[in-house]
């Protein structure tokens with residue numbers, strides 16, 4: 157048999173092989189193997205901060221200049237500079253600041269991405285979910301799970317602003333986006349206001365009702381209660397060495413996260429306290445709620461004040477510290493339920 161393993165002939169054939177691949181939608185794995193399988197996560201998203209002082213005037217300009225008829229939701233998106241072209245703050249999470257003026261309505265619709273709100277400022281706006289209305293106050297945590305109709309309105313006398321968090325980049329990556337408008341601008345309300353809090357938010361379960369369990373039946377977790385719980389714990393407990401005194405917003409039917417893809421927490425860092433550094437998989441969005449602090453991310457300091465947003469990418473070492481005489485209170489949202497569901501969650505003290 158003729159052998160042609162050697163020399164030029166082989167090199168020519170290799171070149172021909174490489175040239176033939178792209179036109180056939182083929183690629184050589186051995187060329188990219190070590191770029192694809194790295195010893196640790198290689199992040200495209202960048203640790204980032206959005207300062208409320210800078211964002212707020214732009215949001216109020218948007219409220220003045222863009223009428224609600226033009227914008228289904230009047231939102232300034234928080235875009236991670238490391239993810240150009242994506243409406244994303246991390247590879248899985250979307251975040252934005254939404255403003256609604258007195259008298260305005262944000263029309264009713266539903267979509268497959270799960271969403272949360274955390275109220276930043278103003279009173280008198282409401283969210284309606286599944287026929288139930290909840291009037292929101294600063295610090296309230298509101299859930300609008302996958303595929304439930306939701307709309308907002310402002311029946312008060314001041315602008316209301318909240319942080320929106322959605323798992324939209326994940327849903328998009330999975331090609332599972334569906335969206336539909338309600339036939340009415342506002343959905344009909346067929347349950348008492350705050351019915352879900354009265355029915356499921358107090359440690360009881362109506363025995364004959366069978367709500368879905370893959371997301372929390374509670375649509376509003378009040379700040380007063382979350383903060384009161386933290387303050388109570390902080391009197392006697394040191395909490396976690398990495399997160400301080402931290403509580404999870406849970407689905408009362410399962411004890412798990414409020415939404416299947418996103419877990420939300422509120423944490424209290426004592427005045428003058430510096431916590432220990434750690435890292436874990438899953439990306440996290442922090443919102444300053446009270447006081448001031450610093451998040452050190454991979455050696456870089458990100459000071460935060462009230463309503464600033466800071467993003468900590470997956471597997472970045474981070475360390476919390478409070479600044480000043482008051483406790484530092486942070487809200488956070490993470491995609492960790494997804495990582496945990498697929499055995500991809502890892503955590504390390506540093």
Ligand code: 1HN
Nearest residue numbers: 229231252254306320322324
């Ligand atoms: C949405 O439905 C809301 O309901 C807010 O307030 C932000 C961002 C992307 C897609 C849908 C809302 C959103 C959104």
